[in-house]
Amino acid sequence: xxxxxxxxxxxxxEKGKDVELRCDPISGHTALYWYRQxxxxxxxxxxxxxxxxxPDKSGLPSDRFSAERTGGSVSTLTIQxxxxxxxxxxxxxxxxxxxxxxxxEQYFGPGTRLTVx
Amino acid sequence: xxxxxQMEGPVTLSEEAFLTINCTYTATGxxxxxxxxxYPGEGLQLLLKATKADDKGSNKGFEATYRKETTSxxxxxxxxxxxxxxxxxxxxxxNDMRFGAGTRLTVxP
Numbered sequence: 001x002x003x004x005x006x007x008x009x010x011x012x013x014e015k016g017k018d019v020e021l022r023c024d025p026i027s028g029h030t031a032l033y034w035y036r037q038x039x040x041x042x043x044x045x046x047x048x049x050x051x052x053x054x055p056d057k058s059g060l061p062s063d064r065f066s067a068e069r070t071g072g073s074v075s076t077l078t079i080q081x082x083x084x085x086x087x088x089x090x091x092x093x094x095x096x097x098x099x100x101x102x103x104x105e106q107y108f109g110p111g112t113r114l115t116v117x
Numbered sequence: 118x119x120x121x122x123q124m125e126g127p128v129t130l131s132e133e134a135f136l137t138i139n140c141t142y143t144a145t146g147x148x149x150x151x152x153x154x155x156y157p158g159e160g161l162q163l164l165l166k167a168t169k170a171d172d173k174g175s176n177k178g179f180e181a182t183y184r185k186e187t188t189s190x191x192x193x194x195x196x197x198x199x200x201x202x203x204x205x206x207x208x209x210x211x212n213d214m215r216f217g218a219g220t221r222l223t224v225x226p
Contacts, residue, residue, distance in 0.1 A: 042218035
């Protein structure tokens with residue numbers, strides 16, 4: 001079946017503009033995750049959704065970042081008033097369930113490369 | 118809190134060389150352990166996993182054994198290929214996922 005998809009694949013924006021990144025998880029996956037990967041760095045966890053609910057938003061770098069998920073499916077990550085330090089690859093992942101046990105493997109999308117000029 | 122520490126890169130090997138990428142973890146309880154691989158320009162793909170002590174995960178010639186006594190999950194491959202060039206991430210799941218910083222592997226012909 002279809003994997004996790006993300007759009008756009010590349011986004012170049014001017015400093016100060018708002019951007020919206022989209023993630024379409026695997027059908028039936030209840031959990032959805034956003035990560036940020038800066039050049040040459042590991043993965044920085046941003047936020048996860050269980051259904052449409054995000055229990056912990058403390059990983060978001062600043063109040064310019066927000067995320068929502070509707071219908072238990074598509075999620076959008078919005079960055080307001082973008083700054084150059086926001087430049088990174090934003091990865092989305094989904095899993096069938098949250099936590100340990102069967103079904104917890106995370107499946108990743110190809111990412112959105114954001115460049116703020 | 119839980120954490121994963123993996124071998125710093127980059128690692129450069131010749132084709133057919135033996136590969137080891139070290140990974141150790143700190144966690145309470147009994148986490149599940151994973152290796153993910155990220156090929157250039159792509160997202161992360163699950164390479165292999167192990168869910169309990171002494172389990173061995175294997176895929177595409179790669180292996181890793183869950184060693185609780187040494188809290189390790191080292192990745193090994195007997196003979197690497199140029200196509201194995203990628204970034205490798207060790208991760209654990211103990212109710213939430215924690216990733217290591219990644220190790221970049223370059224295999225030269």
